[in-house]
Amino acid sequence: MANFNTVAGCFLASALFALVVGKVSNAVVDPHHLEKPALAVTDEAPAEAAAPAAVELAPIGPKLASAKVDHGKALFQQQCFTCHTIDKGGINKVGPNQWNLVGRKKASEPGFSYSSGMQAMGGSWTYEDINHMIFKPLAFVKGTKMAFAGLAKEQDRADVIAYLRTMNDSPPPLPEAGAAPAPAAAPEKK
Ligand code: HEC
Incomplete structure (x- = not known):
């Protein structure tokens, strides 16, 4: 038992x-x-x-002429260079090389594998679109791979964009302060 x-x-x-x-x-x-x-x-x-997509950004174009390229370069080196090279023919790192970025077709850097949201954007990188991209990447491009919090200060964004403009074979003209982006002689102006 x-x-x-x-x-x-x-x-x-x-x-x-x-x-x-x-x-x-x-x-x-x-x-x-x-x-x-x-x-x-x-x-x-x-x-x-x-949600932040609803945030309206004031046009950055008029602020570019007086922006500080040197400060933009320093900011780029601190904030963007981890993921982006910017020299002509530079390699793609986590993000695509940025030589000729202004005016370049979106998602067009050879050899870089863009997110589908980025590929679906279409058009070229204008000063205003870059402004949105570096303000809040996720609000501008659905599901973007660019894991970057964004530059909150308008002056910082203007300085970085003014610097990007110098790293270009033929940068698009600067919009005039206070004027419509198109030059006076542009035939498409209505
Ligand atoms: C943590 C890494 C990272 C940082 C930091 C970063 N980026 Fe990016 N960036 C990316 C990636 C990844 C992509 C590709 C996005 C995609 O495919 O959705 C990208 C794409 C872009 C594009 C679109 C390029 C094209 O060829 O269409 C622009 C413009 C851009 N970045 C600007 C900047 C700027 C300016 C800064 C600094 C203020 C910055 N990025 C900081 C990772 C980064």
Whole structure:
């Protein structure tokens, strides 16, 4: 009898142990428990990231003529160079090389693999589009791979864009301060 009890006790104890371990490891590794919070986070992120898209930015063009190229160069080296080279023929790093960026077709740097959101943009990089891109990349390009918080200060963005303009074979003309971007003689002006 004593033997039977010991054996039964052992059996019960190990059954209980297995039960407890099973519960605990379920709680730790159960993929369903992990899946939900992860989805909740990704569901919310785009909504929040998209919100700033509504923010209107004042045109940067009129501020470029008086922007400080040297400060823009320093900012570029601090903030952009980790991911972007800017010398002519420079390599693509985490982001594409930026020589000739102003006026360049969007998502067109050879050998760089752009996000689908970036590829879907179309058009070329104008001063104003670059302004939006470096203000809040995610608000400007859906799902962009450019993981950069953005330059909040307008003067900083103007300085960086003025610097980008100097790293170009033939930069588009600077918009005149206070004037429409198109030159007076432009035939397309209505
Ligand atoms: C953490 C890395 C990172 C930093 C920092 C960063 N970028 Fe980018 N950038 C990227 C990536 C990655 C892409 C490609 C985006 C895509 O495909 O969605 C990109 C794309 C761009 C583009 C579009 C280029 C094209 O060929 O169409 C511009 C413009 C740009 N970056 C400007 C800047 C500027 C200016 C700064 C600094 C103020 C900066 N980036 C900082 C990673 C970065």
